[in-house]
Amino acid sequence: MLKQILRRVIYREKCSSESYIKWLRNQGVTIGEGCTIYEPRSTHIDVQNPGMLEIGDYVRITAGTTILTHDYSLSVLACVEGNIIGSVEKTTLGSNIFIGRNAIILKGVTIGNNVIIGAGAVVTKDCEDNSVYAGVPAHKICSIETLYRKRKENELEMAKKVSISYYEKFNKKPDEEVLREYQMLFTDRSEMPETLEDLMKDSSVEKLCKTYYKESTPQFSNLDSFLKWCGIGNEEIE
Structure with a gap:
C-alpha cells in the first residue's frame, strides 16, 4: 500500500496505465475502451491540442512511444518575417492497434484499424487498415493476414527453438510459463491454464480467443509430448 501511495505521489498521472488514460481523457483527448499504455513514464502523448487527438478501442502503446498533434517549427519560420504561423493537425488512431x-x-x-506499428518506426503518412508498418519513415511491410499466415506456418518451429534454448541454458525443461505464447499447441482443451487465460484477457478479445480455444484441437496431447517432439526427454539434465 505504501509503495502504491509513493508511486502516485512521485509519478502522479503516469503512475499506471489506468491513471494516465484517465488523465488524458480529462485533458480532452478522445480514447476508446480496452486501451493500454504499458510504460506511461516513458510515453509522450501530445496534450497541447487535446481535441486534435483521437484514439480508438484496444490500442496498445509500448514504452518510449511519442504521439504528436503539432510541432514547434514556427519558432524557426518566425525568423523569416516575424510572423507566427502554427502547425497543428488532427492525429487519429483507429482500433486494435499495437505500437x-x-x-x-x-x-x-x-x-x-487492425494495424501493427513496428518498434522505432517514424510514422509520417497515413497507415491503411489491416496492415503492418515499420521503418524510418514507416512503410507498409505486409498485410495482417499475411503476417498471421507466416506466424502460423512458423509457430511450431519457433516454439521448438524457444524450448531448446531454455533447456540448454538452464538445464531443465521449459514449463507453461516459459511457453505461455505457445500453449495453444499442447494444452488439453478441457482446462484453461491461468497464463493462457491472462494472455486472452490482455488481447481484449477474450471471448473470441476462448471460442477458438474450445473449438480447436491441439497438435500435441500435452506439454511432455511436445517436448519429446523437440528432442527434450522426460529427464532433466543432471
Whole structure:
C-alpha cells in the first residue's frame, strides 16, 4: 500500500496505465475502451491540442512511444518575417492497434484499424487498415493476414527453438510459463491454464480467443509430448 501511495505521489498521472488514460481523457483527448499504455513514464502523448487527438478501442502503446498533434517549427519560420504561423493537425488512431517501442507518430497522421506499428518506426503518412508498418519513415511491410499466415506456418518451429534454448541454458525443461505464447499447441482443451487465460484477457478479445480455444484441437496431447517432439526427454539434465 505504501509503495502504491509513493508511486502516485512521485509519478502522479503516469503512475499506471489506468491513471494516465484517465488523465488524458480529462485533458480532452478522445480514447476508446480496452486501451493500454504499458510504460506511461516513458510515453509522450501530445496534450497541447487535446481535441486534435483521437484514439480508438484496444490500442496498445509500448514504452518510449511519442504521439504528436503539432510541432514547434514556427519558432524557426518566425525568423523569416516575424510572423507566427502554427502547425497543428488532427492525429487519429483507429482500433486494435499495437505500437512498438520508441515509435513516433507525427501530427496529421491517420492510422487505420487492425494495424501493427513496428518498434522505432517514424510514422509520417497515413497507415491503411489491416496492415503492418515499420521503418524510418514507416512503410507498409505486409498485410495482417499475411503476417498471421507466416506466424502460423512458423509457430511450431519457433516454439521448438524457444524450448531448446531454455533447456540448454538452464538445464531443465521449459514449463507453461516459459511457453505461455505457445500453449495453444499442447494444452488439453478441457482446462484453461491461468497464463493462457491472462494472455486472452490482455488481447481484449477474450471471448473470441476462448471460442477458438474450445473449438480447436491441439497438435500435441500435452506439454511432455511436445517436448519429446523437440528432442527434450522426460529427464532433466543432471
